[in-house]
Every structure is written in structure tokens, then in C-alpha cells.
Amino acid sequence: MRVLTYAVSYASVRCMGQERHVKLFKNGRSQAVRIPREFELPGEDAIMRKEDGRLIIESAPPKSLLAVLATLPVIEEDFAPADDPVPGPVDL
Numbered sequence: 001m002r003v004l005t006y007a008v009s010y011a012s013v014r015c016m017g018q019e020r021h022v023k024l025f026k027n028g029r030s031q032a033v034r035i036p037r038e039f040e041l042p043g044e045d046a047i048m049r050k051e052d053g054r055l056i057i058e059s060a061p062p063k064s065l066l067a068v069l070a071t072l073p074v075i076e077e078d079f080a081p082a083d084d085p086v087p088g089p090v091d092l
Contacts, residue, residue, distance in 0.1 A: 024033050035041070035057075045060035 018038070020036055020039070022033055022036065024031055026032070041057070041059045043059055043062070046057050047060050048055065048057050050056070
């Protein structure tokens with residue numbers, strides 16, 4: 001069972017003119033913040049960076065098809081040769 005220790009700090013969330021105070025807390029050795037539903041990000045990944053003393057969290061762009069294919073395991077199976085006859089002439 002994990003025990004979360006709440007910090008005494010508060011963070012301010014600003015998005016499109018909206019602001020809301022949220023609690024910062026410790027989760028293991030990391031600091032975390034609960035993102036309220038109205039600020040929820042799509043997907044399962046995000047990008048975080050510091051800019052002029054601000055912490056910015058953005059949705060990660062979707063992976064390209066090439067990036068997804070690169071994560072697939074290599075197929076080691078031998079396939080039977082395919083019959084690929086030379087095409088005959090075509091009358092257009």
C-alpha cells in the first residue's frame with residue numbers, strides 16, 4: 001500500500017484565463033500535482049518544461065506511424081516464396 005504525503009505547498013493552474021489552486025504532494029521520491037478535470041490533457045503522454053520560472057505541461061503530439069512501427073519486434077519467421085508471374089501485355 002502506498003502512502004502519499006501531502007506537501008504544504010499550493011500550485012496555481014492557469015489555462016485560457018482560468019485559474020485554480022491545486023495541492024502538491026509527494027509520491028515516493030517525486031513531487032506530483034492532481035490535474036483537475038477541467039484541465040485534463042488528452043492521451044497518456046505529456047511534455048513538461050520550465051520556462052521563465054513557470055512549469056508548463058502540454059499534451060504530447062501523437063506518434064507517427066514510423067515511430068510506432070519502429071517499436072514492433074522484428075519478424076524472424078521465414079516465409080515461402082511468393083509466385084509472382086510476369087504480367088502479360090495489356091491493351092489500353
